[in-house]
Amino acid sequence: xRLLIAVATLTLLAATPAFAQAGPGMSDRGVRDMGGLSQxxxxxxxxxxxxxxxxxxxxxxxxxxxxxxxxxxxxxxAHYFRSIALQSLGHEDRALRDLRRAYxxxxxxxxxxxxxxxxxxxxxxxxxxxGHDQEADQEMARAIANSQGQASHFFEISG
Numbered sequence: 001x002r003l004l005i006a007v008a009t010l011t012l013l014a015a016t017p018a019f020a021q022a023g024p025g026m027s028d029r030g031v032r033d034m035g036g037l038s039q040x041x042x043x044x045x046x047x048x049x050x051x052x053x054x055x056x057x058x059x060x061x062x063x064x065x066x067x068x069x070x071x072x073x074x075x076x077x078a079h080y081f082r083s084i085a086l087q088s089l090g091h092e093d094r095a096l097r098d099l100r101r102a103y104x105x106x107x108x109x110x111x112x113x114x115x116x117x118x119x120x121x122x123x124x125x126x127x128x129x130x131g132h133d134q135e136a137d138q139e140m141a142r143a144i145a146n147s148q149g150q151a152s153h154f155f156e157i158s159g
Contacts, residue, residue: 046061046062046064046065047061047065048061049061050062050065050078050081050082051081053085055085055086055088055089056085056089058081058082058084058085059082059085059086059089062078062079062081062082062085063078063082065078066078066079066082072105072108072109073109073116073118073119073122075105076101076102076105076106076109076119076122077102077122079098079099079101079102079105080098080099080102080122080125080126080129082098083095083096083097083098083099083102083129084129086098099126099129099130102122102126103123103126103127103130106119106120106122106123106126107119107123110123115146117143117144117146117147118143118147120139120140120142120143120146121139121140121143121144121147123139124136124137124138124139124140124143125140127139128140
């Protein structure tokens, strides 16, 4: 009898969706933000520090995002912003290494999809920081034109 109850309970549990999968930011698509990240995602919380935090905190937060490997766009963007934080701390070599990683990853994304305006804009920003102003301006202008001005919003910093 106990065996029958145990089998029935396990069958019922296996057929019922887990309650932990429901709720804001989990399965509710309407609560998505920051490139599709859930607002309850730990990585989502790191973005604020990566973009606007004190440089030492920003370096760590951007590193967490890079380590999470959400997408190549997010990883390249985190490398870009970490390079800014590293440069402000005086770590020029590490900053340049991160900036090159961002540039190369954005370049790969543009090569794979010429219409990837976020990657094109990120590539332009990376070129600008490396001192290639003319090419950077062309890349960013093309990205903005192709996205009706929306590509730059991915890189906006508030605060």
